[in-house]
Amino acid sequence: xxxxxxxxxxxxxxxxxxxxxxxxxxxxxxxxxxxxxxxxxxxxxxxxxxxxxxxxxxxxxxxxxxxxxxxxxxxxxxxxxxxxxxxxxxxxxxxxxxxxxxxxxxxxxxxxxxxxxxxxxxxxxxxxxxxxxxxxxxxxxxxxxxxxxxxxxxxxxxxxxxxxxxxxxxxxxxxxxxxxxxxxxxxxxxxxxxxxxxxxxxxxxxxxxxxxxxxxxxxxxxxxxxxxxxxxxxxxxxxxxxxxxxxxxxxxxxxxxxxxxxxxxxxxxxxxxxxxxxxxxxxx
Amino acid sequence: xxxxxxxxxxxxxxxxxxxxxxxxxxxxxxxxxxxxxxxxxxxxxxxxxxxxxxxxxxxxxxxxxxxxxxxxxxxxxxxxxxxxxxxxxxxxxxxxxxxxxxxxxxxxxxxxxxxxxxxxxxxxxxxxxxxxxxxxxxxxxxxxxxxxxxxxxxxxxxxxxxxxxxxxxxxxxxxxxxxxxxxxxxxxxxxxxxxxxxxxxxxxxxxxxxxxxxxxxxxxxxxxxxxxxxxxxxxxxxxxxxxxxxxxxxxxxxxxxxxxxxxxxxxxxxxxxxxxxxxxxxxxxxxxxxxxxx
Numbered sequence: 026x027x028x029x030x031x032x033x034x035x036x037x038x039x040x041x042x043x044x045x046x047x048x049x050x051x052x053x054x055x056x057x058x059x060x061x062x063x064x065x066x067x068x069x070x071x072x073x074x075x076x077x078x079x080x081x082x083x084x085x086x087x088x089x090x091x092x093x094x095x096x097x098x099x100x101x102x103x104x105x106x107x108x109x110x111x112x113x114x115x116x117x118x119x120x121x122x123x124x125x126x127x128x129x130x131x132x133x134x135x136x137x138x139x140x141x142x143x144x145x146x147x148x149x150x151x152x153x154x155x156x157x158x159x160x161x162x163x164x165x166x167x168x169x170x171x172x173x174x175x176x177x178x179x180x181x182x183x184x185x186x187x188x189x190x191x192x193x194x195x196x197x198x199x200x201x202x203x204x205x206x207x208x209x210x211x212x213x214x215x216x217x218x219x220x221x222x223x224x225x226x227x228x229x230x231x232x233x234x235x236x237x238x239x240x241x242x243x244x245x246x247x248x249x250x251x252x253x254x255x256x257x258x259x260x261x262x263x264x265x266x267x268x269x270x271x272x273x274x275x276x277x278x279x280x281x282x283x284x285x286x287x288x289x290x291x292x293x294x295x296x297x298x299x300x301x302x303x304x305x306x307x308x309x
Numbered sequence: 310x311x312x313x314x315x316x317x318x319x320x321x322x323x324x325x326x327x328x329x330x331x332x333x334x335x336x337x338x339x340x341x342x343x344x345x346x347x348x349x350x351x352x353x354x355x356x357x358x359x360x361x362x363x364x365x366x367x368x369x370x371x372x373x374x375x376x377x378x379x380x381x382x383x384x385x386x387x388x389x390x391x392x393x394x395x396x397x398x399x400x401x402x403x404x405x406x407x408x409x410x411x412x413x414x415x416x417x418x419x420x421x422x423x424x425x426x427x428x429x430x431x432x433x434x435x436x437x438x439x440x441x442x443x444x445x446x447x448x449x450x451x452x453x454x455x456x457x458x459x460x461x462x463x464x465x466x467x468x469x470x471x472x473x474x475x476x477x478x479x480x481x482x483x484x485x486x487x488x489x490x491x492x493x494x495x496x497x498x499x500x501x502x503x504x505x506x507x508x509x510x511x512x513x514x515x516x517x518x519x520x521x522x523x524x525x526x527x528x529x530x531x532x533x534x535x536x537x538x539x540x541x542x543x544x545x546x547x548x549x550x551x552x553x554x555x556x557x558x559x560x561x562x563x564x565x566x567x568x569x570x571x572x573x574x575x576x577x578x579x580x581x582x583x584x585x586x587x588x589x590x591x592x593x594x595x596x597x598x599x600x601x602x603x
Binding site: 027028031032034035036038039040041042043044045046048049050053058079080176180183184185186187188223264271272274275276278279282283285286289290292293296297300304 | 419423424427428430431433434435437438441442444445446448449454455457458467484485486487489497501504508511514515517552553554556557560561563564565567568570571572575576594
């Protein structure tokens with residue numbers, strides 16, 4: 026009884042799936058889906074490696090500091106970093122006084138008004154504060170940016186398909202639209218062509234437009250590539266500040282497990298020796 | 310009994326894992342919760358009230374998050390209870406073995422300890438090494454980038470996909486693209502997805518072969534290998550975007566999945582001629598007949 030019902034249900038499901046397949050295939054053949062421009066012109070992130078890649082990866086502190094400088098002087102105008110506090114900068118090699126000095130130059134809004142002017146008042150940030158947001162809220166952010174809200178950058182290298190290479194490619198990938206780009210996909214007013222972006226046209230203007238937009242204190246030449254690479258490295262750190270500890274702990278745990286597993290394997294061989302010997306003897 | 314309880318444990322683990330995935334409340338969490346609870350909406354008449362009851366509202370929100378959190382820590386205790394029953398079932402009704410032959414004497418078996426504690430001990434070590442490497446060096450390999458974006462009910466991700474272990478079932482759900490008479494395709498997909506797992510409950514009655522081991526059933530072995538490949542294909546299609554040709558591939562693969570369990574297995578168990586069975590477990594291992602005198 027169960028089997029008869031089962032066969033009937035099975036015939037129904039499988040049969041209907043085959044019918045759906047046939048209908049779908051007919052549609053696919055008679056009316057093949059056209060390749061979209063988003064698909065044809067989209068490019069995969071460039072091949073780039075960072076010192077933090079791989080199981081042995083470590084951050085290059087000097088590079089992180091350069092990247093922070095790029096964030097501070099370029100990105101911070103529009104993008105927040107709401108999950109990172111000034112004191113975290115100590116982890117990339119700034120000492121306490123430097124951290125305090127960086128924070129003090131970054132006014133933060135207070136929930137208070139200036140008693141004389143009645144305007145919202147600000148105070149210098151403390152090391153314990155998170156990075157202040159450049160806009161008071163999403164509405165203000167959208168209004169100032171052609172209705173595109175600049176995303177928070179704290180986790181950006183983890184929150185985008187393609188990760189850090191994607192961020193780097195996006196920063197360096199602005200170009201003129203190719204001649205054969207369909208009319209519908211031409212960048213509209215206030216948009217910029219970038220084949221690394223999913224729908225090809227991006228509201229963010231090229232942020233790293235010229236060389237030497239920042240002047241590095243360690244003498245590194247601030248080419249566009251260099252700045253993009255540095256700020257991406259910095260954003261890898263903001264997304265995962267404990268990456269080095271994770272890698273180190275991983276090796277320690279692996280070493281322990283390896284030794285324990287080898288010991289367990291040897292004891293397995295010893296315990297099973299008599300049973301296996303019996304099997305071999307009788308099989309022979 | 311052992312098998313049925315095993316399937317119950319699997320179902321509970323799936324529910325727990327899904328609720329856990331909702332808790333970070335990222336984009337994929339939110340939209341995953343929306344899709345999965347939306348499945349209940351497909352049930353005629355009572356669907357909508359059931360969905361609202363599950364979510365505690367009209368869309369996933371604080372109430373849904375709270376009850377998923379409670380269920381996420383409640384269900385593991387339920388699983389622990391079923392595991393106890395599972396162990397009971399192992400000891401009282403008993404279990405099968407790779408030869409499919411009943412135990413005929415003390416020589417057929419070895420004690421669990423130390424033999425199986427030792428054997429399992431080192432394979433657990435291997436599994437942990439694999440798990441550790443994944444966790445410490447590739448923690449994001451199986452996740453989805455969108456889940457690092459906080460949940461936003463106003464912005465739908467381009468592709469909503471569940472966690473990898475749900476992919477095969479998700480592919481079955483999406484394989485139904487056409488209504489059958491008065492039954493909408495969505496309801497069909499939901500029914501098929503749940504049937505795809507519930508069918509396992511009926512396996513003991515669907516597969517009536519007198520031989521209880523695939524080792525001695527040459528045709529069964531072939532179909533089983535096809536099934537494994539089929540589920541892998543389904544899994545791949547479930548993780549891919551809902552575009553052609555993936556939908557068509559998953560339709561074929563899902564058709565085979567149901568055909569395997571509901572048509573091939575019942576017929577095969579009747580038609581197939583199994584190879585001769587060994588007389589006892591000892592004989593199959595050592596090649597010598599069981600010496601019942603000792």
